[in-house]
Amino acid sequence: MKEDFLKAVKDALKMLEEYGKKEVLLFHHNDCDGLTSGSILEEAFRRKGYSVQRYSLEKPYPAVLAKIFAQSGKFIIFADFAGRIAPIISDLNRGRNIVFILDHHVAEKSTDEKVYNLDPELFGLKGDRDITASAVCYLFAKAMDENNRDFSRTGALGAVGDGFFVNGRLVNANREVAMEAVKLGFLDIKERDDGGEDYIWKFKGKQYKCRELGSYLDVLGGVGYSQGGPDIGVKVCLNGPDAESDRQVENLKVTMDEIFTREIKRLKNGGLKVTGHIQWFNLEDRFSPMGVKMVGVFCGKLKNMDFIDPEKYIAGFQHIPPSIPNFGNVDIHDTKISMRVPKPLEKAIVAKKALGLDVLLPEATARVGGFSDACHSLTAATVVRIGDEKRLIDEMENILKKNG
Numbered sequence: 001m002k003e004d005f006l007k008a009v010k011d012a013l014k015m016l017e018e019y020g021k022k023e024v025l026l027f028h029h030n031d032c033d034g035l036t037s038g039s040i041l042e043e044a045f046r047r048k049g050y051s052v053q054r055y056s057l058e059k060p061y062p063a064v065l066a067k068i069f070a071q072s073g074k075f076i077i078f079a080d081f082a083g084r085i086a087p088i089i090s091d092l093n094r095g096r097n098i099v100f101i102l103d104h105h106v107a108e109k110s111t112d113e114k115v116y117n118l119d120p121e122l123f124g125l126k127g128d129r130d131i132t133a134s135a136v137c138y139l140f141a142k143a144m145d146e147n148n149r150d151f152s153r154t155g156a157l158g159a160v161g162d163g164f165f166v167n168g169r170l171v172n173a174n175r176e177v178a179m180e181a182v183k184l185g186f187l188d189i190k191e192r193d194d195g196g197e198d199y200i201w202k203f204k205g206k207q208y209k210c211r212e213l214g215s216y217l218d219v220l221g222g223v224g225y226s227q228g229g230p231d232i233g234v235k236v237c238l239n240g241p242d243a244e245s246d247r248q249v250e251n252l253k254v255t256m257d258e259i260f261t262r263e264i265k266r267l268k269n270g271g272l273k274v275t276g277h278i279q280w281f282n283l284e285d286r287f288s289p290m291g292v293k294m295v296g297v298f299c300g301k302l303k304n305m306d307f308i309d310p311e312k313y314i315a316g317f318q319h320i321p322p323s324i325p326n327f328g329n330v331d332i333h334d335t336k337i338s339m340r341v342p343k344p345l346e347k348a349i350v351a352k353k354a355l356g357l358d359v360l361l362p363e364a365t366a367r368v369g370g371f372s373d374a375c376h377s378l379t380a381a382t383v384v385r386i387g388d389e390k391r392l393i394d395e396m397e398n399i400l401k402k403n404g
């Protein structure tokens with residue numbers, strides 16, 4: 001349990017001390033949990049005298065990993081992703097770099113002794129209940145140095161941002177981080193009438209609801225992904241919002257609304273393709289410079305609109321940009337597909353009368369040689385090559401027809 005996880009962290013840190021070189025390449029996710037994780041690690045290593053190169057990734061795509069692991073003799077950290085692909089990372093690394101994985105998603109064991117998978121899922125904790133990546137990074141930073149307890153403020157923010165509550169409350173390791181922040185005067189917890197809790201972040205005499213600040217960070221990291229949003233987000237995690245970050249968030253929201261409105265008009269004017277069971281569209285790069293998370297957000301918005309067929313699955317494609325902010329070009333020629341379902345179809349899926357996206361999409365994706373990641377029954381996303389969009393839709397129709 002948590003003790004075994006902390007022991008693994010201590011062992012990894014001991015090895016790092018012996019390694020001696022004070023440079024780290026830090027890769028972290030671009031949502032609230034990922035930004036808080038990245039900010040904690042960047043600052044914790046700075047305090048130890050490390051030079052830190054930090055990069056925000058939407059996903060550790062194979063082409064990105066190939067570029068990272070073309071290097072040797074580095075110390076590399078992945079935060080809020082990569083727990084499940086520790087075996088792939090091990091094969092790429094082959095003992096050449098030291099790698100720490102600080103994630104909380106479903107995990108697989110590393111097969112390279114230089115790859116330290118410190119994902120608490122491997123130690124009996126549940127990442128979708130007990131502990132977020134920000135809480136993992138907080139515990140990691142505190143194991144580096146007791147003086148890093150002040151990161152509990154940022155750790156608690158990430159825990160609320162990822163939205164894993166039991167009856168509206170943080171539990172287990174997430175709760176412990178929040179209680180530490182309360183003790184240090186960084187956080188207030190307020191009881192709500194429904195039995196849940198509100199978490200109030202306190203900064204320089206101001207108060208912010210953590211849930212709202214979480215969305216604020218998601219806008220910076222997701223909408224503003226290619227426009228320096230993650231860097232501003234990381235600053236907000238450590239120093240609080242300011243007039244400049246407020247202005248950026250407002251601008252990004254305006255950009256997002258404009259792009260969404262334009263695309264809805266296009267879909268209404270014949271841009272939406274309809275097959276037997278699916279209504280779909282291909283954005284190509286019309287959502288640029290927003291991150292590829294936005295096609296999923298957009299599908300979620302479409303769900304209840306009146307021009308959408310309530311009985312059909314919704315699918316949208318968005319090209320993955322072949323360039324990572326600050327990291328440079330990568331060999332990517334892929335598109336992301338995001339899927340959602342309108343309410344009536346959702347009911348049918350829950351009642352097992354229709355096929356869930358967690359079966360439909362990964363199976364079709366495998367048939368066209370694509371790459372599946374997190375697929376749930378009502379929301380799912382995978383990656384296929386640009387040009388395979390129509391084939392993927394056809395394969396889904398084949399599966400649905402066979403399924404009756």
Ligand SMILES: [Mn+2]
Nearest residue numbers: 033080133162
């Ligand atoms: Mn997370």
